Amino acid sequence: MKKITIAIDGFSSCGKSTMAKDLAKEIGYVYIDTGAMYRAVTLYALRKGLITSEGIDFDKLREEMDSIMITFVLDPESGRPQTYLNGECVEKEIRTMDVSSHVSPVAAQSFVRTAMVDLQRIMGEAKGVVMDGRDIGTVVFPDAELKIFVTASDEIRAKRRYDELTAKGEACDFQEIKHNIQERDRIDTTRKISPLRQADDAIVLDNSQMTIDQQKQWLLEAYQKAAAE
């Protein structure tokens, strides 16, 4: 079967990365979590004190963009890629509520998007890639052979995120998580540059009532069809 590009876009916390990761592993493709890249930039800004209660120092962040190196390294134990920021594994640190509540305004900046999109295109140029995010099918790889747009109700998404954080032992509040998801949806869909929207040729997957196994099967069939065409 020919190698294709698979773009998986959709709302926050609707299980995109789990299904994208599983598919990539199953078919031997490279998986790129583009949300992790925007999260790593946000973590960098937080650590450098560029994000305070006063706001975000975007001028300083723009100056520092060349000092931010983001890479993915396959974890031999889990077989899954881990996010590295300037050589340090930050997979856990980028998933905290602190990063989640600041990532959308950072990801809305054009200088941040340009740098990340350039990197994403390099990472995916050889095809054989599953990339998940918000603008993969519309901006990063508009010619992707398979585009999926994933959605689920905000109540269900908040519940999944709550369960995920609780399982990791992180203290969290359901209402705060739900509010954070709704707020990110609002910023992601209304921002001026590359807002989250369904590509005209994307297939919609509403997974509110689906199990992980059902999604896996659905996605595998969509891939087999697209790769055979």
Ligand code: DC
């Ligand atoms: O998928 P995620 O929740 O880890 O993404 C984190 C944030 O990054 C989310 O608020 C939107 C933004 N993002 C983006 O703007 N473009 C992408 N391709 C991926 C994520």
